[in-house]
Amino acid sequence: MRTNTKEDLIGQLKENGLKITPQRLAIIDALVENRYEHPGATLIFNEARKKAGRVSLSTVYATLKEFSESGLIRQMEFDRLENRYDVDLSDHVNLICKRCGKVVDYHIPAPLEPKNIVRKSGFVVTDTRIEFHGYCRDCLKRPD
């Protein structure tokens, strides 16, 4: 498990040529302290406010986006466009092209076994969702 600490993140800020600001430090604090809750922008906004008096919601959004793009954190909800629907109800991997948005189904021969999850964690799986993001064959060929 690779989890960034507060110091890691500050170091990565510098490596990426990003400025150290009170707002960013407060956001990093909020991210690290609430790591197990997978916090959203609103929670981070509220937590950051407690630490640094002056933080705007716009800044929180811009910062989280910046951090995601710089690889400091991972944004979990990429598809901010609209919900999408699938008539295929079997377990499969969605190959989602980051450039054209095309979604290709990839049926894995040996799916992950929910039974193992239940036995080890006590979590009962009712739906699975597996997504690999990247670039499809067509987009790899096409220039730009």
Next chain:
Amino acid sequence: MRTNTKEDLIGQLKENGLKITPQRLAIIDALVENRYEHPGATLIFNEARKKAGRVSLSTVYATLKEFSESGLIRQMEFDRLENRYDVDLSDHVNLICKRCGKVVDYHIPAPLEPKNIVRKSGFVVTDTRIEFHGYCRDCLKRPD
């Protein structure tokens, strides 16, 4: 691969005590004909309009929700609240409780191998996302 045909879906409508309406038939047509594109509400709305003159966007949303809840189709973007962020950059399965919304990380011993995906489909994987939806230990204990 289990993909519903048009007839399957109409049959399931009846089984679930849902009425057969021109709007629903048009939406089913749109879903089935565009199955490989994983269409969103807007695309379905436009396609359904071509078939049944009179369809409103509200109806499309309501119908897709109804279909999802009845198990006819699968809604792919569950978390319609806000983006969420994770400081853990390693590949892992997010166990998301459908009742309390808690997200628990489950680190699988042997992760799926992106190389196999590339070789078979030509798709280059840059990010992976694996989610299993269900119920966590705590919620299973708790009544209602």
Next chain:
DNA sequence: TCTCATATCGGAATCATTCCAGTTTGGAAA
């Protein structure tokens, strides 16, 4: 055919997120 629970309609409301124009500031260079 009658009846009414269920569907549909469209317009307003909601809510996360982004945009924008103006102001502030971290930190490199002098």
Next chain:
DNA sequence: TTTCCAAACTGGAATGATTCCGATATGAGA
């Protein structure tokens, strides 16, 4: 230490998907 400017920040407005709501229409059982 001071100067300077690209990068950050701010708050309010705009966007866009989705939901809500009150009124109207209709499928299908009696």
